[in-house]
Amino acid sequence: MFSTNDFIPNKYTQSIENGSFQWSSPSNIALVKYWGKKDKQIPANPSVSFTLSNCKTITTLAFAKKPISSALPVEDSDFSFDLLFEGQSKEDFKPKIQQFFERISVYLPFLKEYHFTIDTKNTFPHSSGIASSASGMAALAMNLMSLEKTLNPTMTEDYFFQKASFLARLGSGSACRSIKGKVVVWGNHNTISGSSDLFGVEFPNTIHENFNNFQDTILLVDKGEKQVSSSLGHNLMNGHPFAERRFDQAHENLDKLIAIFENGNLEDFIKVVESEALTLHAMMMCSMPYFILMKPNTLEIINAIWKFRNATKTPVCFTLDAGANVHVLYPHNVKEKVLQFIKDELVGYCQNAQYICDQIGSGSIAL
CATH class of the missing domain: 3.30.70.890 (GHMP kinase, C-terminal domain)
Incomplete structure (x- = not known):
């Protein structure tokens, strides 16, 4: 089980100039609801959800290394990205992505080195109570983790998915439940092994065939x-x-x-x-x-x-x-x-x- 500090990388062993990834992430529907949160997207209570199948966000992340400028060190530069929603520029979504990048930059130190084009679409109506922010942030987190895995190819699968859930949570709390698993628990609960406030985990106990x-x-x-x-x-x-x-x-x-x-x-x-x-x-x-x-x-x-x-x-x-x-x-x-x-x-x-x-x-x- 990983802690917050485990998600801060030491050094990358590889480099890449440009490329793209594409991920599909589903929405989820909570059975026990998460309502109320503490600082840094920590839930006030645990929740459990069914991961859905057809209601999903499909996001393509294209990236290209920014030209090196002697005038401004990378760590002091700005995030650089364009955002398209269903093929059209979506300026009103950009503040949320900017905030997300600010929250996760310590965990993905390469973010300011690239210009990103984020092209995203939903299979369901946006902002209508079907957790579009959950699927959207999950899909973006998966793409960013794919880039980090390219920079650090020895990354384990467990680390990849838990960090993706951890990052998604910082964009939208319930997004951490859209990464992996049919039934997902998010939030510390004494009787559920591995449960955490930091990321969602697959429900570890027996699930009857009725479900x-x-x-x-x-x-x-x-x-x-x-x-x-x-x-x-x-x-x-x-x-x-x-x-x-x-x-x-x-x-x-x-x-x-x-x-x-x-x-x-x-x-x-x-x-x-x-x-x-x-x-x-x-x-x-x-x-x-x-x-x-x-x-x-x-x-x-x-x-x-x-x-x-x-x-x-x-x-x-x-x-x-x-x-x-x-x-x-x-x-x-x-x-x-x-x-x-x-x-x-x-x-x-x-x-x-x-x-x-x-x-x-x-x-x-x-x-």
């Missing part, structure tokens, strides 16, 4: 920009009247999920996951300032899922991120039945009748 190829159909209730940024939302937990009890609850629910993943009890899974989703939104509704991120159609969908589940005994449930869209979770063996229910009863609540069919994936992929 193999678990499905996530994302109902796009509102594809617009989120009303509240995740950073602002996390900050509202500072001084929140129910914060400490919420953090304890997250630990308790993670303990429950450890047992549920082993025994495959879908009824208990549903209770934990739906409670976590509603608690996340409850924290926002009773913060100061307060927000309601659900839309009327979000509630219509939730009530329809409850009615369908009670009537048919089908193990289907919902979860939410910090937005209006609804993730419908269910095992693969009821896929046909649930999709028919979605088409018959839920699509009408989606913006332009749009939804995305997804499932558990396995993490970032080099392209």
Whole structure:
């Protein structure tokens, strides 16, 4: 297990003038929610997520060595990069990348030596509650680690992936859960071996076959920009009247999920996951300032899922991120039945009748 200092390299053994890499990184959907953080992107409570498959960011990183200037030492020069989103220049994304580079420069000392062209695209709507910052920062971190591995070819695979998760976290906390693994834990938890506040780790315990190829159909209730940024939302937990009890609850629910993943009890899974989703939104509704991120159609969908589940005994449930869209979770063996229910009863609540069919994936992929 690596510490922060382990991610500061001593010296590179190779050099490269220019080149490019391309990685695909998925979004993820938290089952136990991370809400609230400390300095340097440290989570206030542990979280666990399903890594998705189809909702992903594909990022190409091209790089070229900057000309050597005697006027300015490399360490005093500026970061140099262009940013394209879906083929178009995206100036309003650049401050976030600049901040990310500033945070990680001590861990990637080559950053100021190159000019980068970052060309990125999503397979899903940006800023609509499907964790685009998570997949985007994960994909960028993977590309940067590919460059570092070129400079240090003896790097181990474990180091490569843990440092990628560590770096991604510094761009967007939940991005550390999009690097590797079907089920990922981020945050120290006493009963999960190897868990860390610094990076995400693959869930190390037994996972019952009921969760193999678990499905996530994302109902796009509102594809617009989120009303509240995740950073602002996390900050509202500072001084929140129910914060400490919420953090304890997250630990308790993670303990429950450890047992549920082993025994495959879908009824208990549903209770934990739906409670976590509603608690996340409850924290926002009773913060100061307060927000309601659900839309009327979000509630219509939730009530329809409850009615369908009670009537048919089908193990289907919902979860939410910090937005209006609804993730419908269910095992693969009821896929046909649930999709028919979605088409018959839920699509009408989606913006332009749009939804995305997804499932558990396995993490970032080099392209």
